[in-house]
Amino acid sequence: MNGLANASSLFFLSAGLSLIFGVTRIVNMAHGSLYMLGAYIAYTCATSLGGVLGFWGGVLATAAALALLGALIEIALLRRIYHAAELFQLLATFALVLLLSDVVAALWGVEDLLGPRAPGLRGSVEILGRQFPEYDLFLLVVGPVVLVGLHLLLTRTRWGTLVRAATQDRDMVAALGVDQAKLFTAVFALGAALAGLGGALETPRQPANLGMDLSALGDAFVVVVVGGMGSIPGAYVAALLIAEIKAICIGLGTQTIAGIPFNFSKLTLVAEFIVMAVVLIARPYGLLGRAQGMPRHAAAIQDPIEPAGRRARLLALAVLAALLCVPLLAKASPYTLVLGIDVLIAVLFAASLHFIAGPGGMHSFGHAAYFGLGCYGAGLLLKLAGFPMAGAIAAAPLVAALGAAIFGWFAVRLSGVYLAMLTLAFAQIVWAIVFQWEALTGGSNGVLGIWPTAPFNSAWVYYLLVLALTLAGVLAMRRILFSPFGYAMRAGRDSPLRAEATGIAVLKVHWIAFIIAGTVCGLAGALFAFAKGGISPETIHVSRSIDGLVMVLLGGMHELAGPLVGAPVFTLLQDSVMRQTPYWRGVLGVVILALVLVFPMGIAGTIAGWAKRVAR
Amino acid sequence: MKPLLEVRGLQKSFGGVRAVDRVSFALGEGEFLALIGPNGAGKSTCFNMVNGQLGADAGEVLLGGEAILGLAPRQIWRKGVGRTFQVAAIWGSLTVRENVQLALLSHAGEVFRFWRPAAERHRERALELLADVGMQAQAARPARELAYGDVKRVELAVALANEPRLLLMDEPTAGMAPRERNEIISLTKRLVRERGISVLFTEHSMDVVFAHADRIIVLARGQLIAEGDARAIQDDARVQEVYFGTGRSFRRPSA
Numbered sequence A: 001m002n003g004l005a006n007a008s009s010l011f012f013l014s015a016g017l018s019l020i021f022g023v024t025r026i027v028n029m030a031h032g033s034l035y036m037l038g039a040y041i042a043y044t045c046a047t048s049l050g051g052v053l054g055f056w057g058g059v060l061a062t063a064a065a066l067a068l069l070g071a072l073i074e075i076a077l078l079r080r081i082y083h084a085a086e087l088f089q090l091l092a093t094f095a096l097v098l099l100l101s102d103v104v105a106a107l108w109g110v111e112d113l114l115g116p117r118a119p120g121l122r123g124s125v126e127i128l129g130r131q132f133p134e135y136d137l138f139l140l141v142v143g144p145v146v147l148v149g150l151h152l153l154l155t156r157t158r159w160g161t162l163v164r165a166a167t168q169d170r171d172m173v174a175a176l177g178v179d180q181a182k183l184f185t186a187v188f189a190l191g192a193a194l195a196g197l198g199g200a201l202e203t204p205r206q207p208a209n210l211g212m213d214l215s216a217l218g219d220a221f222v223v224v225v226v227g228g229m230g231s232i233p234g235a236y237v238a239a240l241l242i243a244e245i246k247a248i249c250i251g252l253g254t255q256t257i258a259g260i261p262f263n264f265s266k267l268t269l270v271a272e273f274i275v276m277a278v279v280l281i282a283r284p285y286g287l288l289g290r291a292q293g294m295p296r297h298a299a300a301i302q303d304p305i306e307p308a309g310r311r312a313r314l315l316a317l318a319v320l321a322a323l324l325c326v327p328l329l330a331k332a333s334p335y336t337l338v339l340g341i342d343v344l345i346a347v348l349f350a351a352s353l354h355f356i357a358g359p360g361g362m363h364s365f366g367h368a369a370y371f372g373l374g375c376y377g378a379g380l381l382l383k384l385a386g387f388p389m390a391g392a393i394a395a396a397p398l399v400a401a402l403g404a405a406i407f408g409w410f411a412v413r414l415s416g417v418y419l420a421m422l423t424l425a426f427a428q429i430v431w432a433i434v435f436q437w438e439a440l441t442g443g444s445n446g447v448l449g450i451w452p453t454a455p456f457n458s459a460w461v462y463y464l465l466v467l468a469l470t471l472a473g474v475l476a477m478r479r480i481l482f483s484p485f486g487y488a489m490r491a492g493r494d495s496p497l498r499a500e501a502t503g504i505a506v507l508k509v510h511w512i513a514f515i516i517a518g519t520v521c522g523l524a525g526a527l528f529a530f531a532k533g534g535i536s537p538e539t540i541h542v543s544r545s546i547d548g549l550v551m552v553l554l555g556g557m558h559e560l561a562g563p564l565v566g567a568p569v570f571t572l573l574q575d576s577v578m579r580q581t582p583y584w585r586g587v588l589g590v591v592i593l594a595l596v597l598v599f600p601m602g603i604a605g606t607i608a609g610w611a612k613r614v615a616r
Numbered sequence B: 001m002k003p004l005l006e007v008r009g010l011q012k013s014f015g016g017v018r019a020v021d022r023v024s025f026a027l028g029e030g031e032f033l034a035l036i037g038p039n040g041a042g043k044s045t046c047f048n049m050v051n052g053q054l055g056a057d058a059g060e061v062l063l064g065g066e067a068i069l070g071l072a073p074r075q076i077w078r079k080g081v082g083r084t085f086q087v088a089a090i091w092g093s094l095t096v097r098e099n100v101q102l103a104l105l106s107h108a109g110e111v112f113r114f115w116r117p118a119a120e121r122h123r124e125r126a127l128e129l130l131a132d133v134g135m136q137a138q139a140a141r142p143a144r145e146l147a148y149g150d151v152k153r154v155e156l157a158v159a160l161a162n163e164p165r166l167l168l169m170d171e172p173t174a175g176m177a178p179r180e181r182n183e184i185i186s187l188t189k190r191l192v193r194e195r196g197i198s199v200l201f202t203e204h205s206m207d208v209v210f211a212h213a214d215r216i217i218v219l220a221r222g223q224l225i226a227e228g229d230a231r232a233i234q235d236d237a238r239v240q241e242v243y244f245g246t247g248r249s250f251r252r253p254s255a
Helices: A002-024 A031-049 A051-081 A086-108 A134-156 A158-168 A170-175 A180-202 A212-227 A232-252 A264-282 A310-329 A335-357 A368-383 A389-411 A416-436 A459-482 A484-494 A496-500 A506-532 A542-555 A562-580 A584-598 A602-615 B043-050 B073-078 B096-107 B123-132 B148-160 B178-195 B206-212 B230-235 B237-244
Strands: A124-127 A130-133 A254-257 A260-263 B003-014 B017-028 B032-036 B058-063 B081-084 B166-170 B198-202 B215-220 B223-228
Touching: A002 A031, A002 A134, A002 A158, A002 A180, A002 A212, A002 A232, A031 A051, A031 A086, A031 A180, A031 A212, A051 A086, A051 A180, A051 A584, A086 A212, A086 A416, A086 A542, A086 A584, A124 A134, A130 A134, A134 A158, A134 A180, A134 A232, A158 A170, A158 A180, A170 A180, A212 A232, A212 A264, A212 A416, A232 A264, A264 A389, A264 A416, A310 A335, A310 A459, A335 A459, A335 A506, A335 A542, A335 A562, A368 A389, A368 A416, A368 A506, A368 A542, A389 A416, A389 A506, A416 A542, A459 A484, A459 A506, A484 A496, A484 A506, A484 B096, A496 A506, A542 A562, A542 A584, A542 A602, A562 A584, A562 A602, B003 B043, B003 B198, B017 B043, B017 B198, B017 B215, B017 B223, B032 B043, B032 B206, B043 B058, B043 B166, B043 B198, B073 B081, B081 B148, B096 B123, B096 B148, B123 B148, B148 B178, B166 B178, B178 B198, B178 B206, B206 B230, B215 B230, B215 B237, B223 B230, B223 B237, B230 B237
Parallel strands: B032 B198, B032 B215, B081 B166, B166 B198
Antiparallel strands: A124 A130, A254 A260, B003 B017, B003 B058, B215 B223
């Protein structure tokens, strides 16, 4: 029963996301943030006005406010990026997540805020011998009511027909003289209003807090992917399924299976992502989803990669020489070395992501998983298995490689948004296991005391080790890209059909590429563990995956040098902004937005573009 | 003539529609065989089953006496079957030469090599193949910049890289101007004759079919309705019926 009540607000949230995706083909990462904003606005209405008007009026006002905000976002931002690459759209909306998160923190503070109970529905009724809150009953009913309302809106009205037509083929709808811009704005506003409604109705049950944007987003992704992108009934079915599974996990509590006590309530996070992974593998388009018509403009195909010229080699040597000199500066400011190590690890991490996302064409949204496996692999091998430092650093990438081999085997079978979702789900599974398996990983406390042994215990020696390994990793991946295998990787991305018809086993090629990237990423994770002296679940949070993508895009997805430029710029920027203001997330969000709108080719891409123009 | 490719009782339904209904034909060594039929006749379905992209409900496909039905496209390619697509497919982010080099690397079983740079491997052979299709001058260009007619030529070079016994061409002249059409088909015919390659192709352009095909098979509503040389097909009453209804003549002006 509890699950059924939870399902309603989950459904509002997911229906909005699904609707927006169906029509605009944009996965709105900021959807959870709109949900969070809805909860906060409703809280303010309910507490400041009070009474029936404050609560129920507040709920409606919240939906209206969110619709307005949604329309504004669509007009100001999304309209400019409909024709950009998918990854850019995801990033632009993720920038909104960062921005809105700090806006909420600035306006409402960081305390959890629990709203008053709904006027008129404060009591509870007895069902089957159990007390059940009236408000939950109301939620249980309102979900199907909205479902039917949405269904009628989409099937019985002219506007609904246009929306459904646009979901199937938006180019054709535009060609028939429908004003796409207005349609998209309206859909986005409706989706935002639904998210706000979901958030507003949850305030009496759960406190509004700053973490709810990403957790709601995670839940909504799972629901939408399980139900089928763009399918409203699918979203309802999936919301029910997920909410019930969670409720059952909590309800079971600790059970004893085969003599071993097993706490099911800790499985909630893992359970939903496992459901999603299973559904994606069995039915790649979701329970009630259909294959989507692809937008007609395919992402721009990249230029052939060329070996570095004389000038580029000289530049690379100069940079290397400068990096070798960094320890000399460390006498004056020891922090330089710490930052230098951070930058190098970020470069290795971003380069490994670029390896599969650029030439491999697989946009992973869960690269943090392999970083985390490397991190925890090194930490646990050192602490629990008694490995020496060198052994831990050597073995940790193999742990990550194993993870990449398992996850990659599934991931290479999907593409586009579905691939992004599945990689994200895998990363969340790793995160959830780390977070909830306290006996092994220390849970939220993490693993402490991972320090390098002599001679690496002095910072400059460790810096040089990181420099050497980063250099080795980056050069090895670069070399692979120029090998026959590298050609096959790019061929598999450009035209899998042609590659298969030319005797190339595309899935195998991409699977191996995935494992290579995971291995290198694991090395970055291991180096990180020893650099920080300890690790926590924070290390593998979804934000690390996103940071990686920002680094790659900042440098330029289409340039081999992209991650080498993007990672340092991002790390230095984050470091300097973080020390200046508590609202660094917001600032970062603005930077990403500017990047997406002004430099869609990234820094290295833009410079390469200038260089070409000058050369002509 | 000894048959190189034998198709026996091939069958495929989509939902309740029999797209391909017990089709049987054979292709001799060195033959240039056209598969024609109106839209929806089952040509592409037939074609995709022969090259492994689509599974069949029933039937047999034999290549040189060996059953190939149910093999993946890349396995069929390894048995010496090249193919070109209706919408020509090459790898846009590789250069023209790298496109052909990769096909040669694949043929030599060298795809899973990770260390030695590929740029010098099979370079000369790739340039020879490009010279054969008249694309040597553009070898260093990114493939995505090419005009469509040139893409078709590069695709042909890629398809010839594994020295196939059989070449499957799905509408080799689709989307091309009449003059280009004749050029590409004459070029193809010259190259396959030199190498002794057999060709099975589908085609909508009747000038191309009647001028170049050694033999023609006609599909309509999933069934094979006629088989023979250009003259026999033009005179066939059932072929005339499926293409034109009844009444109008189906002869070339020169015939």
